[in-house]
Amino acid sequence: MNILVTGGAGFIGSNFIRLVLDESEQRIVNLDLLTYAGNLANLAGLEQHPRYRFVRGDIGDRALVAGLLTAEKIDAVVNFAAESHVDRSIDAPRVFLETNTLGTQALLEVAADQQITRFVQISTDEVYGSLGAQGRFTESSRLQPNSPYAASKAAADLICRAYHQTFGLPVMITRCSNNYGPYQFPEKLIPLMIANALEQKPLPVYGDGQNVRDWIYVDDHCRAIDRVLRNGQPGEVYNIGGQSELPNIELVKTLLAQLEKPESLIEFVPDRPGHDRRYAIDASKIASELGWQPRVRFAEGLAQTIRWYVANRSWWEKIRSGEYQAYYETMYGASGRHAAGPTPEDS
Ligand code: NAD
Ligand code: DAU
Secondary structure, X not given: OEEEEEOOXXXXXXXXXXHHHHHOOOEEEEEEOOOOOOOHHHHOOOOOOOOEEEEEOOOOOHHHHHHHHHHOXXXXXXXXXXXXXXXXXXXXXXXXXXHHHHHHHHHHHHHHHOOOOEEEEEEEHHHHOOOOOOOOEOOOOOOOOOOHHHHHHHHHHHHHHHHHHHHOOOEEEEEEOOEEOOOOOXXXXXXXXXXXXXXXXXXXXXXXXXXXXXXXXXXXXHHHHHXXXXXXXOOOEEEEOOOOEEEHHHHHHHHHHHHOOOHHHEEEEOOOOOOOXXXXXXXXXXXXXXXXXXXXXXXXXXXXXXHHXXXXXXXXXXXXXXXXXXXXXXXXXXXXXXXXXXXXXXX
């Protein structure tokens, strides 16, 4: 199979490409715009790989995508390309709709024109909104996105469904929980906290720190996507989760303990607007229908991830020395949204 992977220079896409090249004979063309989150260093060593080619470009560029699908004899598309950070979507929502929703529609249109045989849309559990203390998201949970990011992904899911129902495009949608592992951009919770701790900087925990996420090691997510790509039923949605629910504050304390850094580095900061309280995934459908289960236990995956960030300091230091500094200031600086100071809980 010849696969077009979009967004393959980001965190999950780059891990997926390495896994597929290592464990199969499939050929991959990686189409990535190289936004702030795209980084060719994530794919270092693959440049000369005989079954891999990188193309810089936008998923919304129909002519480029159409040309690639024909020239490269593409059979399947796996769409990772997205603006992926909730906090950024609060400050600048429009690009989320442009890339995540309209970009996906453009890709679907070209894929349908060219009768692509498999199309996997990488969606997220955030489309379901937020849970209370009980219950888990199933594939039939209502779509109730709360952030502009989540809404742009939910809209993309609906247009994917429409391309299956109306045009017969064999689209499958995956909705996964929070990933962690090597090459995750250090704006996301785990790499941000590891990097700050290693640099003795404060660790900004939003609100009361009791928001719960269901963590999955990135390799497990990639293996699930591979299953869906090979064996998923067109028109179906598959939830993917790690069975590792944890309140943020517990996770941050665990990271500090493993790094042998003091808890005094923790700083409670004003909450994210519209902050979803809890995510938890029921992944029984993909388990029973496609035989997928997560392999990596959270303690093991986290230790591996910490080792990777310690050993690859130059990877994240380079990122943090660039435009990232302006982002960090906007978020966490003295007049930023998450500036340290009294939180609602203190008053
Ligand atoms: P990321 O931000 O690390 O990477 C996104 C990649 O998409 C980057 O390489 C970027 O350059 C590229 N991109 C952005 N706009 C593009 C465009 N218009 N055309 C082509 N490429 C473009 O994101 P990630 O964390 O690897 O997430 C990948 C996908 O998985 C996203 O669709 C996200 O919604 C979904 N997802 C992420 C998680 C998670 O925990 N990170 C969980 C579930 C689902
Ligand atoms: O659930 C899947 C989603 O997980 C993906 O669709 C998104 O692309 C991905 O970014 C992630 O979204 P979250 O908002 O859950 O991840 P983030 O790492 O931004 O935050 C995780 C939790 O940690 C969340 O409750 C907010 C909190 N947090 C985050 C940051 C960056 C903090 O307390 N402090 C921080 O500085």
